[in-house]
Amino acid sequence: MKAWDLMGNRRWLYLLSAGIVLASVVAMAIQPALGRPVLNWGVDFTGGTLITLRFQDRTVSTGQVRAALQPLGLGEAIIQKVQETGDVSIRTRHLEPEERRRLEQAVRERVGPFTVLSVDDVGPKIGRELRNIAILGVAVGLALQVVYVSLRFRSVRFALAADVALLHDLLLVLGVFALTRATVDSSFVAVLLTVVGYSINDTIVVFDRVRENLQLRTREPFLQLVNRSVLEALVRSINTGLTTLLAIGSVYLFGGPTVRDFALGLTVAVLTGGWSSVGLASPLLVDMTLWAERRASQAAVKPTAQPARAAASRRGRA
Structure with missing residues (x-):
């Protein structure tokens, strides 16, 4: 060199x-x-809402769920699928009850029927x-x-x-x-x-x-x-x-x-x-x-x- x-x-x-x-x-x-804020803190550090859904169609992908959330301004949500059960978890910013209702309605209309297994709120503390x-x-x-x-x-x-x-x-x-x-x-x-x-x-x-x-x-x-x-x-x-x-x-x-x-x-x-x-x-x-x-x-x-x-x-x- x-x-x-x-x-x-x-x-x-x-x-x-x-x-x-x-x-x-x-x-x-x-x-x-x-x-x-100086950094764009995610829900892991600021708190948020975690919703777990079980779809009747177990082949539903995380991409389909994300596409349903985009019009609600929740496209950056963390979406994960449990392969063994087919359950889908959606982790997003803190949602008020009315916002959660709109989320569930949008997913049901664009993706398919499901059962809500759990809704957990992680506080900012x-x-x-x-x-x-x-x-x-x-x-x-x-x-x-x-x-x-x-x-x-x-x-x-x-x-x-x-x-x-x-x-x-x-x-x-x-x-x-x-x-x-x-x-x-x-x-x-x-x-x-x-x-x-x-x-x-x-x-x-x-x-x-x-x-x-x-x-x-x-x-x-x-x-x-x-x-x-x-x-x-x-x-x-x-x-x-x-x-x-x-x-x-x-x-x-x-x-x-x-x-x-x-x-x-x-x-x-x-x-x-x-x-x-x-x-x-x-x-x-x-x-x-x-x-x-x-x-x-x-x-x-x-x-x-x-x-x-x-x-x-x-x-x-x-």
Whole structure:
């Protein structure tokens, strides 16, 4: 591969990463001004209504039910079918009794006769508790990543660089979901954890190459060594990312509306994880290491300078 001086031009990488973060923050900040919450929370986190139906025709599909709900503005409802019994569950925002009556009437007219097995309302308090648990889970995952990388590379600098890149990736996913108004439901937690895993995996691949080259090329300046390591791992990262995107793209195009937001999150996770390991984590590692080397060299100069000043002082008194 052409010997691009990525680390020598790392200020441009920083600028691009800063632009990505700024765009994500702006995308989230403008939502309240538009009269909307920052994220489009789904019924898993806000509460809602769960209706379970048993159709006389067991071959009824979720697509038929969704088509019946579209005119009511409920096309984003989560619809699932239990294969063993043929029962269909509809999870949507909180519905008043009159809204539930219209829903049942629309489904009966457009799909077929059924029996209502259950109607359950999930309150917003439960939704908030689920949201808090999800946030706590992601926070614990971040903390464990710091510990893992610190132990693996025996250096806090590696861990800090990896975690800053990880926060960059999480912010980008949040910004994309805020901008596109994709639904944030329980699957979004899986998206965030995938971001954590994919981002840290890509970063560790690059850092592993840095560690190997440190053992083989002890005389090479650290900046050039990291640049070499990034270029050596770049082809592998691109190939892995493209292969993953092909699979996720198929899910996005053919998986239906219920998994489209999930596939969108995974797509962003793959793209930003591949970028941040090269464009943010590696430059940060370079700058932190160069800063530590400068501090060490300055500390080494001070003890030798003090005896020289003392000798000069004695000569002056003589």
